[in-house]
Amino acid sequence: MSQLKQILDELHGISKQVILLAESDASDILDEIVEMIRLFGEKIQSNGICTPEHVLQLQAIKQENKQLFANVIYDNLQLLITEYESLLAMENQNQIVFPFRYHENEMALVKQHENNHYFVNETIMEFEKLQARISEDTEAIILLGYGSGMFHAELLKQYHVLTIDPLSLPADVKNDTVLSFNDSKDASKTLLQSKFQSFIGLKTEVIKHPLYEDTQSLLELLKLVRNYLSESRIDLTTRKVYTESWYQESFQNASYLKENLDRIITIDSLKHQYKGSHALMIAGGPSLEDAIPYLQQAQHAYYIIAIGQTVKVLFDHEIRPDFVISIDAGEANAHFFQDIELDMPLVYSLQVNHQIPKRANGLLIPYADAQLTQDLLTFSKTVFSTYPTVALAAVAFANYLDFDSIGLIGQDLALREGEYYSASVKEVSSTDGQFNKTLYDIPLNNG
Template identity: 25%
Template sequence: MTLAIEKEISKVGTETVKVNGFYLHSKYNPLREAEQIAKQEYKPHHLHIVFGYGLGYIVDALIKEFHFNEPILLIDPLMDHNYIDVFNPTYNRFYSAKANDIAKIIDMVDKLSTYSTNVHIITSINYDKLFPLELKNVLEIVKNNHYKQGSNIATAKHFAVAWQKNLLLNTNNILSDFTLGKLEKEYTAPVVIAAGGPSLTKQLSLLKEYRNKIILICAGSTINALIANNIMPDYIVSVDGGEPNARHFESLSFKKEVSLIYGPTNHYKVRDSFEGKGYAFIPSVKPKYKDYFENRFSKKLPLIHGGGSVAHYALSIAKYITTGPIALIGQDLALTNDQSHATGVKCNKSAKDLPTSKKVLVEGYYGEMVTTTQTLKIMMNSFNEPPLLDTERKNVWNCTEGGAKIHSIDQLPFGEFLEKFTNEEAPKIVGEVLDQSTHIEEEFFNTEINNYNKILKLLKEGSQVINNSIGLKLTSYEVNKIGKIEKELNNLYKKYSLETLLEPIFDRCSHEYLPKVNETSVESNLRAKNYALDLYTSCYQQIEYFIEQLMSKENKTI
């Protein structure tokens, strides 16, 4: 695209600019126009994405409007070819990205749009006419991120109790098992990752034929499809903490030749199906778990990147354990042949059973348009985004031969991959037989319950201090008392790793009790008291409910 850029002097003497005949600022009074736009567009506690810099008037005016150190992300196609100069303001939360750097934009939006930060897009004057395709890309990125963030919030809330329970009941397993670090770069053999998409079925005959020449990693529930075809993997990766995941494994039993690779919040019953020692890791989204196991138990576990599905973790694990070539099969991420999964996978559904509103079209493996769901689309995008996006590793191929196209991974027919990279038997590192009970020890279980009760006592004390406070503002004595309680609580939360259980409450309270613009001291004091009371009361109820679930006859496992 050829761009003709002309600078002019406005009616009030301030410089303005015109691109291909379109003014990017007022030709009368650019500064006043920018101030009006900034006042109208500013939204407290939002990430502001400004599409179009021009001469910077709107960005400068917007920053002056900020009250709460909000982040601002500038994207301008004119930056791509150095048509304009961006004068980075001294504002400490100013970020910029070129419009053609999609990976950076995705990464920046993901990092800056936290649970408590909404996103507001401001399209500068005439940029929608000059760069409609680039604007469309930005809007799509923000839309996908909004859906992903919403899904993350809902998932964290829904699984808070289950994940915390799995962490507790997996602790003895993890202490008895190997760390995944034991397998770091131990293989040079080719690794095949079998996911449960519909296209897996057509690859099974080749998988059988070359089985002894590869290391086979199975992604979670795919195991039932493999077993139905008499194929046994070397490793099964499992990260899902829900009951449905446990049901995939409830009737299965594996000798030491098949090893489980899992994270702390994986459903604790899955471990019972494995005779041999497993390998434990920490999902990179839960770095505090790494500190928990290192500080409390001196157990060092590696951080592994994921992206919302077990297949993402499986890919990261494959890269972690081998320097050899890696193939993905069954990674459809689409409703191939009107099915959600391969034959034999227990959660397989017909596309006809899914509402039309949940279906979207994406580019397919062969360049055609294929039908998928919004959830699968997010999983597909995760392969193309940091941290899974890997431009350095050149020996990873998508050999699914169907489904959606993963743009960041080269494609190769599965038969060609096997013929090219397999020439001898791939030796498997066989683990040891587990010589301890995989159930948590009763002494440790009871100790944790006592620790949780200590936290409940502190939360109750904090609530009583606030409830007994007479004025709108806490006295210095009450503030000091709350401060001591808060310090002790934070130490206990960290020591006993309760972040998963309480994270939804922390996020909700931080979002609901944000300060208002021009807030009075009375409003500020009342907000602070309501925030603290809500936080303590909600945390108390959540932990109390968690203890009840642990102590119930149905759930207690010792």
């Protein structure tokens, strides 16, 4: 039995005896209980009997009303019991951070595993060392590791601050500027990126708490935070450029759908419909060239999901996709669909360039990826997250249909001889050359 459990059992036993002791006028024993509560309360700040002054005030109550005296003792015992129950619950967790004060020092117990824990002692001297490493032009700080909270509080006086601890924090510590990553792993990306929006435009440093050990979980969080912060910056820049066109395209596409209700397939109805089948997602990377002969022979063994810019190439080689997917709002994206007979189902974000659904002759499978498009697509409950590339959106769509396997073709993870796109895709995507340089000549793009 742990020490906390022993204390808790003793407190429960004493609590049951308090009323009986009051009735038997055992004031000496009750005084001993008051002193015990003070000692425990002094350490964990859990009740109203924490100082010698509190004890003196309670003695005055005792002289006037012994029953009230006993009731106050009983109530404070219940507070103490509640506190130790929460401590016991935390003791049984594998990963916690427990801040506390000890002799005017701000400290924290960091418990990583059952038998692995250490104390963090945050002092002004340690804070000054941390501050000396921060650039003078820094405006915002993301601190990884809460500790006792002293570093966090001091940084808040000078910077825009978000503190994230890789382990679990007590509920009374967490707030808008203090997050416990361990409690929100499932929704970590959405949560962190929403928090990082307020850091965009500020000179931001990501700092590891200097008194935290370099555990794998902390280093992984450090890498994750830096990646998410970078993605948030890219996302905000994208929104600045495209938000207006996203709204315009969404409304035009919604209007077109009302005129073509007989051609719509709801994406909801396709969920899990392809269990037992296999799919290939066709992207436009350089390796697509090598895969064309294989696709010509094997196309009937798979369902082919092609992103928009590959459709002309596939058609030219007599390869017919089963689904075509497109997401971009730009006019350059519409150019990929010029001069082709698109009679297979078109899967598209409602924010796509409105010319693309209008040029399609087949079934339409629109989906929502933002609040606006959810409101406009009232007949569909399915929402895909916004994906940075159409290839990822295609894979998400294939996964939603529940194919047993999803092969990736032309989804190259690095440049091939300095090229980002297949030569065929570059050639057929523009009939007049007006988009070729804009789309493909990307300086300093090293993959």
